[in-house]
Amino acid sequence: MTIARPLSPTPRSTLTRKKNRAVLDREVLYEVLDAGLVCHLGLLLDGSPVVLPTGYGRDGDTLYLHGSTGAGNLREAAKGAGVCVTVTLLDGIVYARSLNNHSMNYRCAVVHGRARAVTGEDEKWHGLRVVSDHLSPGSWEHARAVNPKEFASVTVLALDLAEASVKVRAGNAGDEPEDVAHGTAWAGVLPVHTVFGTPEPAPYVPGETPVPAHVADRAGKPVDAPRE
């Protein structure tokens, strides 16, 4: 159990705009990271910025990322390149009376730092499990375990959550006073919900096989619901 520490912004993790949307509470950082499914990992590769979606999971103040040893961006990150990991949850479209005050409701966590390639066997197993439990809780116990060859083909990275920022826009539309007073256009929020649908068994799964609870229980639930 990690004791939560407040966010300690450095210049690059200090918001320069819409500071009212900055959140300085580490618990909110955890909530956003735990509610997302994929992050966007950005780094410089051969001199160009590259941003790719990546699976991740959090354990305390460590974010684990994983992927194939063949992935160029993970290889570069494993060498200690500076990275930015961003998790964005879109919660709604904000319609204001003025076009200029149209906006989006969202929760966004941004983590800066240098990742560490996890090479110790125990921590690598742990990191894999953290990512697996994040994306598909229950699979670690249910599915066929990772074998040594598969284990060797996976890269696990660890990124400390020391330097992070969280930005949240929630609530309804905001308009200029004159638009509130005299405007006639509709204003409001059109929520965006991301939910799990109905499980679709693979063709090689016998028809009488029940969908296991760790999958079936997610059906119809919001993706950002707390994991079991």
Next chain:
Amino acid sequence: MTIARPLSPTPRSTLTRKKNRAVLDREVLYEVLDAGLVCHLGLLLDGSPVVLPTGYGRDGDTLYLHGSTGAGNLREAAKGAGVCVTVTLLDGIVYARSLNNHSMNYRCAVVHGRARAVTGEDEKWHGLRVVSDHLSPGSWEHARAVNPKEFASVTVLALDLAEASVKVRAGNAGDEPEDVAHGTAWAGVLPVHTVFGTPEPAPYVPGETPVPAHVADRAGKPVDAPRE
């Protein structure tokens, strides 16, 4: 009307892994970009990679991004810094019989290049409209127009879709032949659906005001449904 050209991959837009997931059809690039709502814009800012969610819209082979003139990342992009713009749509969690073959269904478009600050008044208006029509179709006609002060406070960037890649994973789980033959674990896809919810009027909108069709018609529909 722009005539579609096939994707012309350069080294940085050529997939090095899972090449079977690469899509070389420009129409698919358009579909993914048109289906998303926010992109992730990555660039180097003060020596560090920064990845932030950003609104965008597409017109032919031009991607328009917009934001406040105060946003540091847009200012940097406007100077001609190399950027990577990524749009990811998550379509499902793939449960395989083996942990190692767990995956995600997704559609992901990645655009590399250097953005151009749109300074000409006509094109800037056009870019704003393209972004507005992408995020909230109908608002351009319905809401109070952008005034000169607001117009001046917005940065519009244009990014050519010359160098892009698209990666798609769809369909059901795949497993090793021995797991297909002898495994007992459940395998399948748990779809992820992103849908618009019920419009929530702002408190300053009179109760009897009907929700206009351009908002009401989106309620309950998938976010990635084709725009009207």
